[in-house]
Amino acid sequence: MPPGAGELARLLEHAVAAVNDVLEELRETARGLHPAILAKGGLRPALAALARRCALPVRLDVQVAGRLPEQAEIAAYYVVAEALTNAAKHAHATTVGVQVTASEGILCVRVRDDGRGGAGFGRGSGLIGLRDRAEAIGGKMRLDSPPGTGTTLEITLPLGGPWGQARKPEP
Secondary structure, three states: OOOOOHHHHHHHHHHHHHHHHHHHHHHHHHHOOOOHHHHHHOHHHHHHHHHHHOOOOEEEEEEOOOOOOHHHHHHHHHHHHHHHHHHHHOOOOOOEEEEEEEEOOEEEEEEEEOOOOOOOOOOOOHHHHHHHHHHHOOOEEEEEOOOOOOEEEEEEEEOOOOOOOOOOOOO
16 A cells, blocks of 8 residues: 555455455355255255245155265255246246156156246256256256146256265264
8 A cells, every 4th residue: 555545545454354254154155055954864855845835736756765966966956946936936837746766876857847838048047057057067957848838857967976976864
């Protein structure tokens, strides 16, 4: 600081402190983005909680034994959360089916609603983020949403990637 810039230095220190506080709050928020039930209990109870909170009736079929790699559980959780939100908010659906299976090293999540269809990967779509999340861990996402016939969202994720192995439930 140039000589005589005491007031400017004080303002700058205050601004830096405020930015650091905001950054710390953002870090705390980012650490807690997925719910505790997912971290502690795994995919089955987390999806059951999502289904209970959904504004639509949800048929939930989770054929997964035990815990899966963290990244797979998180990706599957967010796919189901986004699909349920879209079905209730945009699709005007009356029911949603969620099927989750794990076999031969692959996790498959399928969400099907009976809404109006027409969903896509257009600008501003939360589906783009889900596809990116799946692809980042070696997975694939498929969307089938012809107008007037509902939407099916399917994601397949490898379970034995470099990003982790299955985990044991926390006490």
